[in-house]
Amino acid sequence: MKTKTAQGRFPTLTTTGEWQMAEDKSGFETIAGTARSRRELLKAGGSTLALAAVGTVAAPAVLRAQAPTVKIGGIGPLTGALAYNGNQAKAAMQFAIDDANAAGGIKSMGGAKLELLFGDAESRPDVGAAQVDKLAEAGVCCLVGAQSSAISLATTQAAARFNLPQVVDVGTADQIVQRGLPNVFRFSPGTARSVAEGIANLNTLNEQAGKPVKTVAIVHEDGPFGSSMARLLQEKLPSIGMNVVETISHPTPQRDFTNIVLRLKNARPDLVMPSHYINEFILFARTIRQQRFAPKAIYSIFGGGASNIKFVRENQDAAQFVIDTNHWYDPRKPASQALARKVADAKLDLTYDIMVAYGATQVVIDAIEKAGSADRAKLIETLSTQTFADTVMPYGPIKFVGGDNTGSHLVNLQVRGDKIEVIFPKEYATIDPVFPFPDRS
């Protein structure tokens, strides 16, 4: 509070340009400062015209020299069950901000530098909400995060109290954008659209290959994610002519998939659709190989198997040809390739957390550039009315309608050799899909 008032007063002693800038930052905190500024400005202006003239000439130089730092708040789980995702996202946000600073900062604000302040939500919504208070008081102009639906629901609501915009990187629960909160902007797609897209893509792949898949088995974990995904799949698969012949649920963690795979061998589905977390997926994929079960394809939505480079590296044989539908960047863009190099230099895994968080931060930086201000209300207005520039993601024009990015969508990934390749949609594909799988037995 004190420093802000001081900043508000200081420029009036030199130039009018500076004074206006201080008022722009305003908010309630600088009211006292600007009131005094006006008086002093009149005094100064009345006494010497010459000084004022010198001041005006000097203004741009002073502006450049004193370009303020713009603080962006990152939020996510650095500890607890989701720590991996949170740490990945934090690194990505820092990359995006470093890149923007290296490119000259925010040009519309006289080259203002950006700074990331990150709050650890400890994988808990209530802690995430409390961190928002801290970040808001530290003066961030916008939030990016929080890599999980539950945490994002809480942080966006807490941010609404400060009129603080939040660009949600990954948060698939559709309620996030259905509460009428004006400060919420979701960068990546929600569950309903993701499942619809995943099934439509599956249908296209199947039709292109001459409809080899007619029967499906769903294997899912019995927690929130797996159960809701299984229900949606059961509902929608018949509409693309696929018959669900077996649905098997298991707890997380599950230590042995032998019986599940034996049941699958018995049911002989053409396609297996797994919905569980990465550790279970690795075990499941390996058991499928060990038991010499050879479905025509393995296809998941948010399955994580074919979008996790660690799985691909460590389980070459079991991972081959597995297909996932997930968040992913457009690997052909130069910015994406630069990001991939940076991630490799930092010895991190290149996961979708990094890509989406990087893209979401790019949008925030672009919004600040367009608004020419770090004012929260102006940023909300900019984010809700404007269309945003290219990010690393394979998104169409990025426009937030009702808080949801209408340009966002998922892509299909397939494990090929030791690489994860984009196979679908065609405009982003790096390789042709292999569907159905070649005989692997």
Add this chain to the structure above:
Amino acid sequence: MRRLGPGEGVVGILLALAAISPFVLPSQAWIGFAVNAVLISVLSIAWNVTGGFCGQMSFGHAALYGTGAYAAAMLQLRLGLNPYLAGIVGIAAGAAMGGFIGALAFRYGLRGSYFALVTLAFAEVLRILASSFEITGAGSGLTLPFRPGLANLQFPDRYAAYVFVLILCILALAVSAAVKGSRLGSNMVAVRENEEAAGAIGIDAFRVKVVAMIISGAIAGAAGVAYLQIQLFIDAPIAYGSLISVEALLGPIIGGAGTLLGPVVGTVVLHIVGEVVKTGVGGAPGLNLVFYGIVLLLILRFLPNGLMGLAGNLRWPARTASAARSAEAR
């Protein structure tokens, strides 16, 4: 009734200071943590009624907390009930769940670690059920519509939420004090110290334990309702997760189980230690939890009766002197 020692007085004053500090300090940054700490204090007070007074250590207080939260959420969303009414039913649901688990477990004579395991199992079963059925929102949980205003028991700013949980905490303490001072409270202590002896002097141990679970369930249910009204979102891991059960018992054990203020002291100290350590270690994620664990170990090693045990060791210096003089005179 026993006169309060200086230690309890000091603790009471410190707690009161801590309670008003968010209004005095210029920073808003800590208000969110204050809300969380007080909310968990309410849950700790609930645990203390069964675990502290009555000696029935539960590992599944999330079952009571989550039931309160889910009942209030479902009534508002599915039946359009007024949040106040839904909150009261939520508290009643917590009490009913407490009574049900207690009656079932104690009817079959489960004690000690067996009781702890059964409560843990109940919380886990409820967690899986809540994440499986459409009526509980299945995997995606339940979100209350955001309609700030006291008419909807939602809080436009953090201070209002803080006042709400503070009042709730004081009410819970009042209930806890009333129980402790009553005949029922004495019966609970008797059951805790020696259930057979208590039975021999005519105390219906089963009834006492079930009533303790009902009271505890009501307070825990109230904490669940308060969480719901503040965060407006619950899902199965948040409401019934084992983290909640652990938080419920950490406060009383660190603060001093069976004492009135122990649960609050323990919870508040743990939250403050957690935050201070987090601020202190800065960037390295997870390091704060290591320090947090070390502090926990130290307290458990050197303060077996909790922080209230330490406070209870303090004596009035003047009184001791006068007592010594009177002893000399005799």
